[in-house]
Amino acid sequence: MFKKFTHEKIETNAGWLIVLTMFAISVGGLVEIAPLFLLDDTIEKVDGVRPYSPLEQRGRDIYIREGCYTCHSQMIRPFRDEQLRYGHYSLAAESKYDHPFQWGSKRTGPDLARVGGKYSNEWHTQHLIQPKSVVPESVMPNYPWLMSPLDASDVADRMRALRTTGVPYSLTQAEFEKNVKQFGEDHARMFHIPNAQTNLVSQAQAGNYDGDNTSVSEMDALVAYLQVLGTMVDFSKIKPEDLVKFR
Ligand code: HEC
Structure with a gap:
């Protein structure tokens, strides 16, 4: 009452x-x-996390353009069932160079945060052209147009835009040298904006992601991106107690 x-x-x-x-x-x-x-930093200090190479970055832009995030998340939650299926739960550090991050909120398909290295490049190419040809029960749409040539002419501008959000792509010699110290020489070269287009083409040709070495396709970029997801941090070297305060 x-x-x-x-x-x-x-x-x-x-x-x-x-x-x-x-x-x-x-x-x-x-x-x-x-x-x-009360925390000094909300991002864990782990080794290995780096910005995307120009080719991977273009792949990521295609991932966003095609709306892959409407069916796929990129965030493994710290629950047992999630970790048994997908691997170590996602760390904040792993998406610190992702603008905007692709955590997503809906899973019609599986989480992709650690899909890198799970399948071959041929599998990805075949799967993206026609998912049902490799997974007969799949409801994922076909993306055959990804085999068309990649427009790489504006990749430097895209990196410049990301630079304003804090991604350490370098423009000057001093910034380049700073990146050499942080990420090693090979990666630092990849992150140097004035060489973006050349770097993109050479990675696509060396990687031959879509199985056709004569031209750079959107497929090359998207598969390069998928193959790097979740592979930057070596979890075999991280002790659980290093991360415990962020749990
Ligand atoms: C309509 C929802 C939908 C959309 C949009 C979609 N997918 Fe999928 N995806 C699925 C489903 C369902 C599966 C599981 C069946 C399969 O493997 O095809 C899947 C599986 C996958 C897998 C395999 C994952 C694994 O661990 O086995 C990858 C990689 C993938 N999708 C990438 C993409 C990319 C890249 C795009 C955008 C170009 C995309 N998907 C768009 C629904 C979708």
Whole structure:
């Protein structure tokens, strides 16, 4: 009786309802936000995470253009069933150079956060052209147009745009040298914007992702991107206690 009375009183009084709603929301907000102030960094320090090469980056743009994220997430949650199926749960550090990140919120298909290295390049190419040809029960659409040539002319501009969001692609010699220290010489060369287009073509030709070495296709870029997903961090070298404070 008493319970009903107070509840009704609050719900029928706009002033009280506003004040108490704001109070409830601020408590909820504080509980979520306050602990973050006590951490020095919310991104784990793990070795191996690097920006995407120009070819991988173009592949990622195609992934977004084709809306792959509407059916695939890229975030393995820290639950046992997820880890048994997909591998180590995703770390914040693994998407620190992803703008925008591709965590996704819906899984019509499997999570792709660690799909890199799971299949061969030929499998991916065949699967993307016609998924049912390799997985007969698949409901994934065909993407045959990915075999068309990749427009690589604006790759430097795309990297320049990402640079403004904090991805350490280099423009000057000093920035290049900083990257050499952080990522090693081979990777640092890949991240140098003035050479972006040349680097893109040479990676596509060396990798031969779509099985056709005569030209660079959108498929080359997308498969290069899929093959790097989840492969940057070597989890065999990370002890669980290194990550424990972020759990
Ligand atoms: C309509 C939803 C849908 C869309 C859109 C979609 N997929 Fe899929 N995808 C699936 C389903 C379902 C599967 C599982 C069956 C299969 O392997 O084909 C799958 C499987 C996959 C796999 C294999 C994963 C594994 O671990 O076995 C890859 C890789 C993949 N998709 C990549 C892509 C890419 C890249 C795109 C965008 C070009 C895309 N998908 C768009 C539904 C979708």
